[in-house]
Amino acid sequence: MSAATPDHTIPTPGDHLRHADRLARLTRVWANGPGIVGQLTAVNHSTVAMRFIVTGFAFLLVGGLLSMFMRLQLAWPGLDVLDPQRYAQFVTMHGTTMMFLFAVPIMGGFGMYLVPKMIGARDLPFPRLSAFGYWCYLFGGLFLYSSFIFGSVPDTGWFMYTPLSDSTYSPGKGADFWLIGVTFAEIAAVVSAVEMITAVLITRAPGMDLRRMPLFVWAMLVTAFMIAFGFPPLILASILLEIQRAFDFAFFEVARGGDPLLWQHLFWLFGHPEVYIIFLPAAGVVSMVVQTFARRPMIGYTWIVLALVATGFLSFGLWVHHMFAVGIPLLALAFFSAASMMVAIPTGIQIFAWLATLWAGKPWLRVPMLYIIGFFVVFVCGGLTGVMLAFVPFNWQVHDTHFVVAHLHYVLIGGLMFPLFAGLYYWLPLVSGRMPSESLSRSGFWLVFIGFNLAFLPMHVTGMVGMPRRVDTYAMELGVHWLNLLSTAAGFVMAVGVIAILIDVVLCFVLGRRGVENPWQAGTLEWAMPTPVPTYNFASVPQIESRYPLWDNPEVVEATRRTDGLLGEAHDDRRELLGTGIQSGRPEQVIRISDSTWLPLCAALVIAVLLGGFISSQYWLSILMLAPLIGLFLHWAWTTGDRHAPAEIEIAPGLRLPTQAAAQNAPGWWALVGTLLIDGSLFASLVFAYFYLWLNAPAWPAGGAAVMAWTPALTALAMLALPLLAAWRGPVALAAGRQRAAIVWQGVAIVGGIAFLALHLPALWAAVGAPQVHAYASVVWTLAGFHAVHVCVALLIGGFTALRIHHGYVDAVRRLESRIAAGFWRYTVAIGVITWAVLHVFPRWL
Template structure:
């Protein structure tokens, strides 16, 4: 056996032993972020091709007046699935895929902080997409639009399973998006390389941090809306039925609370791409780094105040319309800041007119058109004129394709050497750009005129003589030109992997950290974790590649046989701990399969199967948690450079605590949306709630609240006893908390049993049952978590030196108690004041 010649090769051989994924079907157990990111990207691109095919079928139908290529029912199905595919199965997943792949490499980490969670998220995404598209095989394709407006999507008007496929499939996919967001936030905040302070982070990482927080808060309203609509369809609870106290506008509010931030969730990663590509292709640092960061954060905040932008025609009071119109205009300011910073960088640098730069220029042209039409429809009188016409379709595509797809393709060509180790074909890439650019503008620029002439969206045919004939024909021709561009892109990609020339290390002479890795990268990214001294490490530290490859950084010793990365402080990125990362496992796939079992059982009204799936998913979650951690505590670990750090399970606020905190933010957003629904109906529905439906006897609910508050005190006391190594008192405090929580369940159950109004009688009684049911589920999980911690104490996984598990349980427990304080105030106290 010949020994590797260099230090880098020797270290690589040893690291690869425990970082590589098995071959064959064993690849399905891989949890490494590079593998998961690639899966998201490939799957998202496949859904993009499918969504594009659906679009071309629609454009064929609209090419000529009185066309009978497809009937109205098929057109509605294609329209619904095209929008759903592009918004839920392509745009967000593929951008999260790029982030999962790139972010650890950009911040100097060996992997994401929760590798199994990102793998679980991928399987949820894949299974959710398959569930949605299986509707074609059952002849139950969703046909109520990708926005699923009620009452059109209610059982009365859509009696089949089409809407159910949409609601459950999209909810499954959105679980994936939220898990990826939690993963990215925790990883960005806690695993950056030493020296990469918060003000040195790459701008793409900043963009994904903002976007991930937006996902955490924006996706739960739609998840809640989908759950409520599915419950309404399955069990006849009247959340959206006006004849029983509901309101169809509640769905629109919940949908657009998600829908308008979604536009910027798609757009901001694209701006992050541009903020990385333009400096690299110009050979100089970005102009206005701080201003761009502030613009990203401002856009994230403002985007949550725009949701009524899509509801101008629903009868909203004029004063409210003025506020949302102003907010819609205000979002232009931070976007303009970024555009001017990019232009200044191009002006001061020496841009190279290659394929990525062509797509950057295409973005500028298309997005400016989309931005200008966005200002137009932000004005209420103009929006009333073009609402639900092809003008809106054109604006939407200029913002989403011009603002997202062109930067995405620029990023694809720029980072293609990272994925394959080969360079792209410049000639074919240029042809792809020109076909894409010309086809896109032929398709959608003309739609502005079609819309101004009054052509509604969502119509499957039209008569001649209306002036819509030639514009629709031109749009359809443009669509086929775009399709040719996509087909050529696929051919280029296939040829690239066989005939592309080998890429050198850092082929663009960029300054960002992802180009320190080999091309394509090893599973662990870095032989040693580098220390960063500037915003553009490769420009500031010319010898960084050699230093890192030869083990000059942190955690360069593979002797432990563990997958490890550094845990650093949130702001200053100072080393604090060594994070032990899990290895390959089928557990994410199994857990996602149980969740899929729940959704499929619910879809086909096999509720025993759904219940079994839910219980198995919960059990797999606890098994997952049980396998976290290692009884063999090495104490402090030699991290290199004379630095000795504890393992992460010794940190009371280690990765698990951060992950739980961020997950609870998302959970809280869902709960806040539920309470929003209650108070919206209070203002929108006369006689809310009917006096006969209110619980007037508060003795049992108040007893339950007091019992729950006391349990929180017991948990807090128990944690303090654990800190002082008094394990018997810790156990006693947790047992007392469990008993008190059980007392809450009994008291509230008896109160609800005495409540004689069925949930399907009125929207108030339906929401009361849902809010109380939410609390029951959370208290039940809190009790199981507490028992789980007691068992782990017995086996030595939790103790005075290993408090992380107990801290995580405590965090969830206090959240559950706080949620019921709000719930009790809403369903018991507020109803008595009406």
């Protein structure tokens, strides 16, 4: 790194001019376009993150408004503020809004805004993907709420349990709005997971190895992996239920071999990890605030990191925690009960580390710390009731009562909203350059804290005496009417507190007192930037030597604002990031990223029209939209690289690095890895569904279906050897400079894929028949269709890569796209072999 160290000699007037010119150039290159067009096409991570945060708070207000109507209905027995159907609709939309449209997206927005700044990066590695995720989130939420306009509001609860949500018992379009709208919005979560994993692993500042990452960054990295594995089960469940509702498949219908409990298993495989997907980023916020206001480094840093990883891992073994009352064998209940209690251990480690840090430091009681204290009180209470629910006998007694409602809100509001508001006030001076009103800030805290506890603490009592949740009234004889009246009144107090906080934040941007930079004297890298933060974050990428660079080396502030360091020059007027080693943090590559573009918005709009055609049963429109959608994504991919881009760039005197197309550890490769993790989780969930239905069936195959004969099955399998061979030989030929041979190998892979589809699908139809006959046929065709879709995508990637090689975008040095195509073909063949074994081997031998 000696060659990359900036020259600290006395600056001359010429140096000042060069510095000013470079800053002006960076500002111009990284700026959003002017006006509304500039906002619609912006892809900068700060801009997109602020959209997520503002939209998340908007959905919080909408979901809170729904809850106020629900509380008015429950204030006294026999009220008719909402009729039973409308009450069920509000319960469904309130839970859905808070879980899917507020909690996960808003913490994702915080991560999107802060992580690049904390790790010393100028942006995220896939800015168009971030913008695309936002538009999917916004349109998914609007899609869901458009159900009010069409008079088809979902009313089956935010769990969407079958068979209640099946077309037999929910014949309208309400459940379809939920299934499609939520799945559309979840695109934002899964693409943000890919973005976050790649950003944290390969775009950290030089010197920031894994041991020096801020705890919030660790929390976001673990959360991203949890999203990659946790969201696909729900996405699959939503797809299966929508297919059943639209095309009469039989996954959840008992009369045709299905099982309604399959939905619960898939939903809670997502649902319980989601609690920790919400909590872990909030825990990261707590760590950042605690160490700053304790005015000392965090005690037990390594233990907190291990606790974050352990929490993420254990959360996937708890899904049956929510299914204790469905008739599961006692041995299984004992296992999941123990697992539910075990997850309290890593959470307790973090809490004790935070308390020890405060004890050893000199705590500074400002508004962010008030919310941290509120978090300790509320979240610990929620955790204790969670341990109570982990005991099976107690769980049976309070299942589906208001005790569970109280527990859920103590965990989610305690574990999310209090840290969220702490983080909001903590980083508000960084974002706005101003300080909020101290009196209004403190008033908002006390209104929320007192209102929340008075609203939800009584629900523990009403639940234990038997008041059921999701029911619009209760009997006077139950004796809980005064407690419900108190909960309703306190709920409005809390609502006033939330509104006061949001007003305070808005007034801070408009009327707030101009603050000094880094008013809390924090030690992490995001506070090295001037306020408000420039669009490029850092004029030069800093060199990091410790966990708390601003405490240990205050000169890093000045170094990040000079343009004589790493990437201080905007080469070719392009936006560039510095790519570093996964573990070591050493510079390895220059990553060129996209500037403002219409592509994310256009792609999301086309998907919205496609889904609109599906929900209105205008399937021709959905099919018609596939062509522009594929065209947009192909154009997106085509504009990713530049045929004339240099293979290397000098980022500092004497230090040249390859661009991402020529780098081994390129962001595109990590995007493929992240995408395949998500897709693999989706595939594993589908295989789980197959075996689950099999274990509950008296015979398999069932419904008059047969297993495909060996000859066509083996012949089809043999065709997959061609893409596998091409995935091996194609990159070898390209690396040797034989572009023509590499194109031929792409053609071989395409021929093999087409031959597999042509041989396998007709033979499968002859053996299994129509998918509507039985759950066996439904799940077999879904598995086969899942793999067939991947083969089709691989065909597109193969043809695309061949064109890129032919036109000179890919060559012996810039081999990234060939590696990606080969990697996707290998994955497609792998899941093809597993699918083939599941469909043609296991039914014969087991």
